[in-house]
Amino acid sequence: MLAHIVRRILSVAFTFLAVSIIIFLMMHSVPGGPFDANDMPVSEAVRAKMMAQWGLDQPLHIQYLNYMWGVLHFDFGVPFQSPGETVVQLISRAWIPSLVLGGAGVLIGAPLGILLGLAAALNRNSWIDYLTSTLATLGLTIPVFVTSMLLILIFAVWLNWLPASGWPHPNRWILPIACYAAIPLATYARYTRSAVLDTLNRPFVTVLRAKGLSERRIIFQHVMRNSAIPLVTVFLPMFIGTATGSIFVEAMFRVPGLGAYFVSSIEVRDYTLQMALMLLITFMYCLAYLLSDIAYALLNPRIRVGGEQ
Amino acid sequence: MNALMRVAGMMVAATALCAPALAQTAVVAPSGNTAGTYMDYMKTVYDRGTGSELLQVPIATFDKEFELTPMAAESWSQSEDGLTWTFKLRPNLVWSDGEPLTAEDFVFALQRAATSGYDFAWYWDFAGGIKGWKEVTEGTADVATLGLKAVDDATIEVTTVAPKPYFPSVTSLWYPVPKHKVDELGDDWALDVSSIVSSGPFEIESWEKSNNSVVLTKSDTYTGPWSPMIDRLELDPTLNAPEVGLPAFLAGDADYSFLNTGQVPVAAQRYPDGIRKNAVFATSYISYDLDAAPFNDINVRRAFYYAVDRDELTSTVLKDIAIPAGSILPPGYPGYNPEIAAEATFDPDKAKQFLADAGFPNGEGFPDVEIWYREEGGYNGAIIPAMAQYLQAEFKEVLGINLNIRALPGPEWMDGLRGKKNNIFIAPYEYDYLDPSNFYGIFFNGGRHGYIIPEYDEIIAKADSESDWDTRYQLYADAEQLMIDKGLIVPLVHPVTIAVVSDQLTGEGVQPNSLGFTQLDRLGHYFFTHITKQ
Numbered sequence: 001m002l003a004h005i006v007r008r009i010l011s012v013a014f015t016f017l018a019v020s021i022i023i024f025l026m027m028h029s030v031p032g033g034p035f036d037a038n039d040m041p042v043s044e045a046v047r048a049k050m051m052a053q054w055g056l057d058q059p060l061h062i063q064y065l066n067y068m069w070g071v072l073h074f075d076f077g078v079p080f081q082s083p084g085e086t087v088v089q090l091i092s093r094a095w096i097p098s099l100v101l102g103g104a105g106v107l108i109g110a111p112l113g114i115l116l117g118l119a120a121a122l123n124r125n126s127w128i129d130y131l132t133s134t135l136a137t138l139g140l141t142i143p144v145f146v147t148s149m150l151l152i153l154i155f156a157v158w159l160n161w162l163p164a165s166g167w168p169h170p171n172r173w174i175l176p177i178a179c180y181a182a183i184p185l186a187t188y189a190r191y192t193r194s195a196v197l198d199t200l201n202r203p204f205v206t207v208l209r210a211k212g213l214s215e216r217r218i219i220f221q222h223v224m225r226n227s228a229i230p231l232v233t234v235f236l237p238m239f240i241g242t243a244t245g246s247i248f249v250e251a252m253f254r255v256p257g258l259g260a261y262f263v264s265s266i267e268v269r270d271y272t273l274q275m276a277l278m279l280l281i282t283f284m285y286c287l288a289y290l291l292s293d294i295a296y297a298l299l300n301p302r303i304r305v306g307g308e309q
Numbered sequence: 310m311n312a313l314m315r316v317a318g319m320m321v322a323a324t325a326l327c328a329p330a331l332a333q334t335a336v337v338a339p340s341g342n343t344a345g346t347y348m349d350y351m352k353t354v355y356d357r358g359t360g361s362e363l364l365q366v367p368i369a370t371f372d373k374e375f376e377l378t379p380m381a382a383e384s385w386s387q388s389e390d391g392l393t394w395t396f397k398l399r400p401n402l403v404w405s406d407g408e409p410l411t412a413e414d415f416v417f418a419l420q421r422a423a424t425s426g427y428d429f430a431w432y433w434d435f436a437g438g439i440k441g442w443k444e445v446t447e448g449t450a451d452v453a454t455l456g457l458k459a460v461d462d463a464t465i466e467v468t469t470v471a472p473k474p475y476f477p478s479v480t481s482l483w484y485p486v487p488k489h490k491v492d493e494l495g496d497d498w499a500l501d502v503s504s505i506v507s508s509g510p511f512e513i514e515s516w517e518k519s520n521n522s523v524v525l526t527k528s529d530t531y532t533g534p535w536s537p538m539i540d541r542l543e544l545d546p547t548l549n550a551p552e553v554g555l556p557a558f559l560a561g562d563a564d565y566s567f568l569n570t571g572q573v574p575v576a577a578q579r580y581p582d583g584i585r586k587n588a589v590f591a592t593s594y595i596s597y598d599l600d601a602a603p604f605n606d607i608n609v610r611r612a613f614y615y616a617v618d619r620d621e622l623t624s625t626v627l628k629d630i631a632i633p634a635g636s637i638l639p640p641g642y643p644g645y646n647p648e649i650a651a652e653a654t655f656d657p658d659k660a661k662q663f664l665a666d667a668g669f670p671n672g673e674g675f676p677d678v679e680i681w682y683r684e685e686g687g688y689n690g691a692i693i694p695a696m697a698q699y700l701q702a703e704f705k706e707v708l709g710i711n712l713n714i715r716a717l718p719g720p721e722w723m724d725g726l727r728g729k730k731n732n733i734f735i736a737p738y739e740y741d742y743l744d745p746s747n748f749y750g751i752f753f754n755g756g757r758h759g760y761i762i763p764e765y766d767e768i769i770a771k772a773d774s775e776s777d778w779d780t781r782y783q784l785y786a787d788a789e790q791l792m793i794d795k796g797l798i799v800p801l802v803h804p805v806t807i808a809v810v811s812d813q814l815t816g817e818g819v820q821p822n823s824l825g826f827t828q829l830d831r832l833g834h835y836f837f838t839h840i841t842k843q
Binding site for chain 2: 031032033036042043045046049080081082083084085090093094097149152153156157160163164165166167251252254256257258260261264267268269
């Protein structure tokens with residue numbers, strides 16, 4: 001197990017390096033630069049001065065090495081679009097709202113989805129099953145900007161129960177959290193339903209029933225555990241995807257989060273921030289799969305690493 | 310008894326806590342763009358922090374009726390030869406940290422814009438005409454050679470290369486920069502609320518950089534004209550998109566919101582007295598690479614000019630958000646010439662004839678062309694993509710040609726325009742100051758489009774320094790006629806913004822001016838100092 005983890009960590013390091021080179025090259029191969037004219041011409045002298053100031057006049061490989069040397073020291077540079085702070089400061093500031101809202105969305109949506117999915121599987125073809133399927137389909141097919149608009153319209157404009165948008169006060173968090181929760185809820189309802197149904201049909205469940213175990217023990221101790229693998233696979237990537245903020249949800253609810261920076265850093269060629277965000281995401285996904293692997297082994301002794309049969 | 314005392318005590322405390330809040334008038338308004346680097350207009354215009362212009366006092370500004378009004382300056386005068394302008398500052402102007410605001414701060418602002426500024430040098434290059442500007446920005450001359458001088462603490466002298474009779478209106482975008490702060494902290498003074506100082510009617514309280522929203526408060530130290538009637542002003546660019554702004558407005562989170570075409574009828578029905586319009590003094594037009602086929606042929610360009618049904622365009626696809634444009638100058642703008650605008654008719658026969666004259670009868674043999682426009686938000690974002698599709702259909706129908714459409718991010722679009730990487734563009738432009746030289750300047754001597762038309766440049770140079778205003782306007786009219794005759798541009802539409810305003814927002818600022826416009830999205834100095842809230 002330990003050797004496996006070490007191997008995985010090494011592969012993470014390699015992935016990290018490969019991604020950094022690919023992103024760096026792609027980023028610089030896109031035409032344009034951070035100090036190009038936007039609406040009116042910027043003189044060549046001014047542009048050259050700005051490029052030199054940020055070290056962008058140096059050959060690409062030198063820029064890459066300088067950048068990666070910084071990364072090794074946890075220095076990701078200064079974002080061009082927010083010169084008063086470092087990239088690390090920007091990310092740690094802007095990530096908080098995204099993490100709070102997106103994280104809460106997943107942490108609320110996923111358990112609710114599991115409960116719904118379980119209820120649907122245990123009461124197959126009942127109203128609760130149909131309701132779950134409907135909710136799951138709607139949750140996965142309606143785009144978040146439509147969900148947000150509907151939530152705002154119903155709860156802020158018509159009922160006037162909650163504020164429409166904004167960040168600082170917690171009562172403004174409810175609608176975006178609800179919006180974020182829709183996708184994990186729908187996903188988990190679907191996965192849980194099918195995984196549990198699948199497990200319920202397996203012979204060992206019949207054996208357990210024959211042994212006279214209570215239905216509650218069968219479900220929670222055996223069926224749930226055996227159905228957990230797909231749920232674990234989905235969880236971390238979904239958490240990362242949601243807790244780094246959605247540009248749509250954040251724009252609709254006016255959340256000063258990280259979501260918009262993913263787009264704006266590419267749009268304005270904010271190389272330092274773009275690199276840092278990509279590396280952050282890469283790192284988190286690598287870590288997520290590593291953790292998922294470990295969780296598999298803990299959940300299911302049959303998944304053993306090292307080929308012992 | 311004890312319990313009674315406690316309740317009474319709590320009530321007193323609660324009243325004390327609530328009282329200042331009740332006395333405050335706070336306005337929440339949509340604003341500008343969501344990216345802001347420096348809270349310093351003179352450092353960067355396109356990437357400025359929200360409200361940076363309201364924090365500083367310009368030399369002059371425009372009032373509700375677009376009349377130029379002195380702000381930091383008390384008066385100004387032009388020398389006999391017309392080459393030197395002298396501005397006298399008001400006494401007792403101070404920075405919010407107590408330092409006196411002097412002529413040096415204004416001179417320094419432009420010296421820095423010319424040397425270590427970023428995207429504002431162009432404005433002073435084409436609008437200001439200050440002596441030595443080009444040489445200094447290109448790095449071939451020392452900043453001391455600029456035609457700018459602080460004669461004493463209250464007197465600024467500006468020397469221009471040619472007489473610039475309209476120079477005072479250019480100064481509506483001349484804000485001071487706190488030299489004492491730059492000496493201490495460099496440009497970084499404008500990065501953090503704790504080090505930002507202001508000279509204008511508002512001070513900064515907080516700045517959320519993730520979306521460039523700010524909370525401004527009424528300045529305690531400002532002694533100039535137009536003191537705010539509100540205590541707090543929250544400017545939030547995330548409210549700027551009508552899709553976000555209107556729901557927030559309806560839920561009581563914003564004091565006004567811009568509207569998209571679909572929202573206008575709903576808002577007009579609910580708030581019949583709250584609808585406001587503003588002509589933003591902007592124009593969308595088609596421009597070309599004049600050297601590249603097929604648009605190097607004047608007949609092709611003329612054909613395009615006559616092939617657009619501007620009335621149909623603005624009454625159908627662009628309902629309520631634009632009016633037809635027949636000239637580069639919008640109606641109501643100084644120098645606007647209705648006769649020239651009237652020439653821009655929709656005449657399919659003429660258009661077909663011009664195209665046939667160019668050797669493409671019924672569009673036969675005409676190459677497929679691709680029109681490039683810039684992806685953006687705001688009113689242009691609502692107008693241009695829809696307009697591009699309309700033009701595509703229209704040119705197919707009238708001229709029999711295939712027009713493809715491509716949307717590009719700002720810098721790539723600009724790069725394509727400047728580097729002549731494509732041959733036809735939709736270009737929007739919004740005024741900077743109120744004088745015809747502003748719009749004509751963008752085509753002068755290469756300018757924004759790389760047009761070099763010696764005949765045109767000659768008229769513009771003459772008009773720029775003409776001191777007799779009637780002669781001047783006539784010269785600009787001649788220049789416009791030349792633009793039309795040579796088919797340099799196809800004026801398409803002038804955008805109009807529509808907003809819904811809460812009935813709690815009162816004051817002269819929210820009342821329409823004599824042209825029927827309310828300045829919700831320009832002339833911030835006037836608007837935000839002339840509103841109050843009930």
